[in-house]
Every structure is written in structure tokens, then in C-alpha cells.
Amino acid sequence: MSTSVENEPAPRRRRGRRPAGEVRAEVLAAAAALLFDDGMAAVTFERVSAASGASKTTLYKWWPSPGALAAEAYFDRVEQALEFPDTGDVETDLRSQLLAFTDLMTHDRAGQVVRELIGAAQGDLALRTAFAASYGRPRRDAAIRVLARARDRGQLREDAPLDVVVDQLWGACYHRLLVLDEPLSPELVDRLVHNALHGAAPAGGAAR
Amino acid sequence: MSTSVENEPAPRRRRGRRPAGEVRAEVLAAAAALLFDDGMAAVTFERVSAASGASKTTLYKWWPSPGALAAEAYFDRVEQALEFPDTGDVETDLRSQLLAFTDLMTHDRAGQVVRELIGAAQGDLALRTAFAASYGRPRRDAAIRVLARARDRGQLREDAPLDVVVDQLWGACYHRLLVLDEPLSPELVDRLVHNALHGAAPAGGAAR
Numbered sequence: 111m112s113t114s115v116e117n118e119p120a121p122r123r124r125r126g127r128r129p130a131g132e133v134r135a136e137v138l139a140a141a142a143a144l145l146f147d148d149g150m151a152a153v154t155f156e157r158v159s160a161a162s163g164a165s166k167t168t169l170y171k172w173w174p175s176p177g178a179l180a181a182e183a184y185f186d187r188v189e190q191a192l193e194f195p196d197t198g199d200v201e202t203d204l205r206s207q208l209l210a211f212t213d214l215m216t217h218d219r220a221g222q223v224v225r226e227l228i229g230a231a232q233g234d235l236a237l238r239t240a241f242a243a244s245y246g247r248p249r250r251d252a253a254i255r256v257l258a259r260a261r262d263r264g265q266l267r268e269d270a271p272l273d274v275v276v277d278q279l280w281g282a283c284y285h286r287l288l289v290l291d292e293p294l295s296p297e298l299v300d301r302l303v304h305n306a307l308h309g310a311a312p313a314g315g316a317a318r
Numbered sequence: 319m320s321t322s323v324e325n326e327p328a329p330r331r332r333r334g335r336r337p338a339g340e341v342r343a344e345v346l347a348a349a350a351a352l353l354f355d356d357g358m359a360a361v362t363f364e365r366v367s368a369a370s371g372a373s374k375t376t377l378y379k380w381w382p383s384p385g386a387l388a389a390e391a392y393f394d395r396v397e398q399a400l401e402f403p404d405t406g407d408v409e410t411d412l413r414s415q416l417l418a419f420t421d422l423m424t425h426d427r428a429g430q431v432v433r434e435l436i437g438a439a440q441g442d443l444a445l446r447t448a449f450a451a452s453y454g455r456p457r458r459d460a461a462i463r464v465l466a467r468a469r470d471r472g473q474l475r476e477d478a479p480l481d482v483v484v485d486q487l488w489g490a491c492y493h494r495l496l497v498l499d500e501p502l503s504p505e506l507v508d509r510l511v512h513n514a515l516h517g518a519a520p521a522g523g524a525a526r
Contacts, residue, residue: 228496229440232433242499250498257518270518271509277490278513282482284497285489288436290458291450301479305486309517310465310478 137162137169141183146219150226153180177230178240184227185245188220194252200260204303207253208279212294215287228288250276266307278306345370345377349391354427358434361388385438386448392435393453396428402460408468412511415461416487420502423495436496458484474515486514 140162144152153176155169173179191214195203215221227245231238250273257272266272282302286292348370352360361384363377381387399422403411423429435453439446458481465480474480490510494500 225440229437231499232437232440232496238499242497246497246499264520266518267520271513272518274490274506274509274513275518277493277510278486281493281497282485282489285485285492288440288496289450289454289489289492291439291446291454298482301482302485305479305482305514305517307517307519309513309515310474310480310483311515312472312475 133162133164133168134172135186137164137172137179138183138186141179142187145180145183145223146187149223150177150180150230153177153183155179175236175240177234177237178244181227181237181241181244184220184223185248188214191218191220192249194256196256196259198263200257200263200265201303201307203256203260204279204306205299207256208283208299208303209296211280212283212296212299215283216294221287225287228284249280253280275306279303341370341372341376342380343394345372345380345387346391346394349387350395353388353391353431354395357431358385358388358438361385361391363387383444383448385442385445386452389435389445389449389452392428392431393456396422399426399428400457402464404464404467406471408465408471408473409511409515411464411468412487412514413507415464416491416507416511417504419488420491420504420507423491424502429495433495436492457488461488483514487511 137158141153141158144157144161155166155176158164158176158179159166159169169179173182192207192211194207197203215224227237227241231241253276254272257266257270257275260266261268261270261272266275279302283294283298286294286298345366349361349366352365352369363374363384366372366384366387367374367377377387381390400415400419402415405411423432435445435449439449461484462480465474465478465483468474469476469478469480474483487510491502491506494502494506
């Protein structure tokens with residue numbers, strides 16, 4: 111009997127046989143669907159388990175909290191839309207990535223979702239840590255890799271502060287959204303990129 | 319009888335006689351004390367009325383919600399610490415104001431309070447509107463006035479985007495705090511100011 115079972119094709123839902131990477135992808139997709147449809151409160155291990163077929167034990171093993179899962183699910187869901195182009199022209203590439211980002215924040219449910227995640231994180235240290243680790247810093251790292259290639263091509267100064275450029279582009283957008291409650295526009299993107307690259311001091315660089 | 323009452327000195331708590339500006343200042347101070355001691359949940363019209371002696375009717379007349387009162391009380395409390403110096407050297411002035419700001423965010427209870435206000439505002443449109451109107455935009459206006467004087471002295475380009483400079487200095491700090499969950503340092507302040515004024519492109523300005 112056991113030999114015959116082993117020879118049968120694994121049933122679709124036979125979870126033990128599915129590769130961990132596949133289970134993980136399904137969990138993240140299920141969590142993102144709950145997050146985007148019903149908000150953070152919907153992302154519980156109970157509901158994600160029911161929606162993905164992964165056991166709650168697995169979820170507890172992989173994520174310290176439902177908030178950490180929600181943060182990673184958000185990253186997973188928007189990663190493709192926020193890919194960094196690399197055409198060889200840093201000013202064009204920054205502008206087109208920022209346009210994709212501001213478009214997502216403005217016209218997609220992602221804008222409300224990220225607002226909810228960042229808002230909740232301010233009163234919840236574990237969620238803040240998870241959001242920074244799963245979203246904020248990986249996105250910054252991706253931007254810094256693109257900026258470092260531009261620097262290597264001579265399009266940025268040798269000593270250009272790449273982390274600061276990230277704060278002054280994407281961080282500036284978050285400032286408009288979270289603190290000033292103002293919309294993002296393509297015109298703002300142009301002005302942010304121009305000032306981060308060329309500065310507000312007069313040409314020649316003497317600000318004094 | 320009524321004549322004799324009128325001739326008596328007004329009792330200390332005879333509210334009708336106090337100038338509105340004085341009452342308003344006491345209300346804001348009482349609300350700030352509750353906010354800084356016990357957090358946003360403590361700022362109710364009930365408790366602020368009891369602590370300040372102003373009637374709840376007055377509070378309802380002056381503020382649309384306790385959140386709006388909390389936002390203005392925060393502004394009122396930190397305004398002096400965040401004054402903009404104007405020594406005539408824009409780079410020095412920006413650096414010293416940002417050091418005062420990052421010091422307040424890091425070493426004062428104000429850091430937790432503003433985090434709580436901005437966090438709660440993300441799920442509460444009325445609070446977000448009130449916080450932007452009572453804190454975010456007045457602070458930006460104050461910074462822009464200082465930057466405009468620097469531009470008039472020739473220390474910034476004629477067409478320098480002053481609102482963008484604000485996003486790229488104070489907004490960049492909020493990005494570190496709220497999204498990246500990273501501490502602010504004097505060294506970061508130097509790098510933010512330098513890049514906002516001089517840019518990341520090579521000298522000569524050609525980023526392509």
C-alpha cells in the first residue's frame with residue numbers, strides 16, 4: 111500500500127511536498143490580497159492560513175507577528191512596480207522610478223496601504239522594526255545600488271552621499287504625504303530630482 | 319447689590335473677563351501638558367477644560383476636535399525650541415536649526431509625541447488635515463521665509479525650489495524616523511544640508 115501511495119502523483123494540496131519557496135510565495139500573495147482588500151486588521155495568521163493553505167505553525171515559524179507578515183507582503187506586492195530602471199542616465203532613471211512610485215502612492219490602493227502600515231508602526235515598535243527591515247531598508251538598498259553604478263560612471267560625485275539622496279527623493283515624497291498632507295505630482299518629481307543632483311546654492315557652489 | 323459686585327475685583331477664575339488670547343494660551347499649555355505627560359488619548363475636551371478652567375463650549379467653538387487641539391498644542395509647545403536663527407549665513411543657520419530639531423526629536427519627549435500624532439493622523443483624515451494645518455505647513459512657511467531671505471542675499475539660486483529644500487531637509491529626517499526607524503545624528507544633519515545646497519552631481523553640474 112505505502113509503495114503505491116508513493117508512486118501516485120502528489121495531490122495539489124499535499125503541503126508537505128511543496129517546496130518552501132512556493133509556500134512562502136503563496137502566503138505572501140494571500141496576505142497581500144487581504145491587506146489590499148480589507149486593510150491591516152484583516153492580516154491575521156488565522157485568515158492568511160485559511161486563504162493560503164499554509165499551516166498556522168508555518169506562519170508562526172516564519173514571521174514574528176502578523177504585522178511583520180503584512181510588511182513583507184506589501185514589499186512583495188509592489189516590488190515589481192517599483193523596479194529601478196538602469197538606462198545609463200541617472201537623472202532619467204531617478205525621474206522614471208519616482209514617477210512610478212508617486213503614481214503607485216496616488217492612484218493605487220498601495221498609497222492607502224502604506225499609509226496604514228507606517229501609521230500603525232508609529233505606535234507599535236515591533237511593526238516599525240519589521241516595516242523598516244522588510245520594506246524601508248531593502249528599498250533603500252535597491253536605490254543605492256543604482257546610484258552607486260551612476261557614481262561609478264561619473265554621473266555622481268565620488269563622495270556623493272547616496273543614502274542621503276534616497277532620503278531627499280523618496281523621503282521627501284513621504285513628507286508631503288504623511289506630514290504635509292499634500293498630493294504628489296510629476297512636476298514635484300522633476301524638482302526633487304533636480305535639487306538632489308544640483309543643489310539650491312548658486313552655480314559655482316558658493317552658498318556663503 | 320449688582321453695583322457692589324461690579325466694583326469688586328474680578329475673581330481669578332472669573333473667565334468672562336479674561337482676554338481670549340490669554341484663555342487660548344492657557345488652554346494650549348494645559349493640552350500640551352496632557353499630551354506630553356500622557357499621550358494623545360489624554361487630550362479630551364473634558365480633561366483640557368478641567369485643567370485650564372476654560373469651558374467645554376469654548377473649546378468646541380475654537381477647535382473642531384481634540385486632535386486639532388493636540389496638534390496646535392504641540393506646535394505651541396515646540397515653537398520656541400525650533401526658532402529659525404538668521405545670522406546671515408544660510409548654511410550655518412540651516413545646520414543649527416536642524417540640530418535643534420533633531421535634538422528635540424531624539425532627546426525630548428517631543429519625539430514620541432510627534433510620532434504618535436503623525437501615526438494617528440494616517441488613519442484619521444480630520445487629524446491629518448489639522449496636523450498639516452497647525453504644524454506641518456506653518457513650520458514649512460517659517461523655513462521658507464528664512465530661505466527666501468538667503469536667496470535675496472544671493473546665497474541660494476534665484477530659482478531655488480524653497481519648498482523642495484524643506485522636504486529634503488526636515489522631510490528627510492522624518493523619513494529616517496518614521497520609515498527607516500533609524501536615529502538622527504549631527505553628522506546626518508551636515509550631510510543633508512550639504513547635499514540640499516550643493517547636490518550629488520559632479521561640480522560643474524553635469525549629471526549625465
